[in-house]
Amino acid sequence: MDQVLAGLRAAAEATRLRLLAICAECELTVSEITQIIGQSQPRVSRHLKLLCEAGLLVRFREGTWVFYRTPHSGAGAELVGLVLRLLPQDDEILLLDRARLDQVKKQREQVATEYFRANAADWDTIRSLHIDEAEVESALLTVLGDLAGKRILDIGTGTGRVLELLGKTAAEGVGVDMSREMLAVARARLQRAELANCLVRQADMYQLPYPDGAFDVITLHQVLHYAEKPETAIAEAARLLAPGGLLLVVDFAPHDQEELREQHAHRRLGFEDGAMKDWFVASHLDLSDVVNLPGKPLTVRLWCGHAEPAQNKVLSGNATGRAAE
Incomplete structure (x- = not known):
């Protein structure tokens, strides 16, 4: 019961609900999250810390970058799933977040495409x-x-x-x-x-x-x-x-x-x-x-x-x- 209450308290805030919604879509860096949410990095980081402590988000480092996403399994994953199903799909703020998330995904796609294009010759040589x-x-x-x-x-x-x-x-x-x-x-x-x-x-x-x-x-x-x-x-x-x-x-x-x-x-x-x-x-x-x-x-x-x-x-x-x- 303590774990459930801690999770509910962590999720019971507008910005943190928005964070759960976008981090359920894919793993995101702090800079990407601030770009989507439109809030300062210190404020976003504080919300992310609370969600991680409650087990509603997982955090992992990749070089100098840190990524966040909702967990795939465990009690935290079950609670996140229940909370997200309660959110209205037509909420204006959530719709705007999803539109900005789509822009972040497109930016990632562009970076990946450029890198792959620059290195494609090596893979083509070996595949041949x-x-x-x-x-x-x-x-x-x-x-x-x-x-x-x-x-x-x-x-x-x-x-x-x-x-x-x-x-x-x-x-x-x-x-x-x-x-x-x-x-x-x-x-x-x-x-x-x-x-x-x-x-x-x-x-x-x-x-x-x-x-x-x-x-x-x-x-x-x-x-x-x-x-x-x-x-x-x-x-x-x-x-x-x-x-x-x-x-x-x-x-x-x-x-x-x-x-x-x-x-x-x-x-x-x-x-x-x-x-x-x-x-x-x-x-x-x-x-x-x-x-x-x-x-x-x-x-x-x-x-x-x-x-x-x-x-x-x-x-x-x-x-x-x-x-x-």
């Missing part, structure tokens, strides 16, 4: 060396199967395309990347696709800020060839898999295209099945499926592994304990 991306995506969806009710993580999300693809049916999707520029592209893509169940975060794939077993499905799509330590990235992904969860690595089979190393910063020229299997086994993953998609000169390969079911982990732990005794 392997099978059509639509066939890769089709194989990816076939391997992953039904994602209904599942929580997914896309590591090295880049433009957010995989998150867009999977988020249409998954319960919740998270994409992580170190590049703020790429995260801007991904955010624009997700808002264009109206995927409110998906979000992106800045994070290091070797040290991801999530608890053990937090995700049902994790993807590493064309990421590992940039990694200095791919085995460590796989181990970190495995840590985040729920019992019986699925890890899918999409990357290149071994090749001799040295220009990808010299011109596009590829650390690895593809991966052998044996090496991938060893990394999966070391991370307690069962490499259950390997799919080849031959191209000229690059072959795209999908490696799919499952985490141990909960029962197996318990049995393994008991056996280890008995052995130690």
Whole structure:
């Protein structure tokens, strides 16, 4: 009851209701929020602080930027949903906020488009060396199967395309990347696709800020060839898999295209099945499926592994304990 009362007290103010309404649409920075609300930054920050303390907003940092949005799950999310359903859709102030929010989204889209245009040549060069991306995506969806009710993580999300693809049916999707520029592209893509169940975060794939077993499905799509330590990235992904969860690595089979190393910063020229299997086994993953998609000169390969079911982990732990005794 105390938590509910605290949430209701935090929401019971006109500006804070407006903040909840716009932050339910997408994640926003303080400067974007002030642009929409039309109030000073100190005043907006004070309201945001109260909403975060009550659990009605979540706050996360990305470099020097700080983003806010309504939570996706938990008691705070339920209360926000109830409050927002009570707001009149034809309220003049809320309609003006939505119009300004649309302007912010358009500005984001413009920034993302300009960045993508400036870097499109690199992606076009690499895509021309392997099978059509639509066939890769089709194989990816076939391997992953039904994602209904599942929580997914896309590591090295880049433009957010995989998150867009999977988020249409998954319960919740998270994409992580170190590049703020790429995260801007991904955010624009997700808002264009109206995927409110998906979000992106800045994070290091070797040290991801999530608890053990937090995700049902994790993807590493064309990421590992940039990694200095791919085995460590796989181990970190495995840590985040729920019992019986699925890890899918999409990357290149071994090749001799040295220009990808010299011109596009590829650390690895593809991966052998044996090496991938060893990394999966070391991370307690069962490499259950390997799919080849031959191209000229690059072959795209999908490696799919499952985490141990909960029962197996318990049995393994008991056996280890008995052995130690």
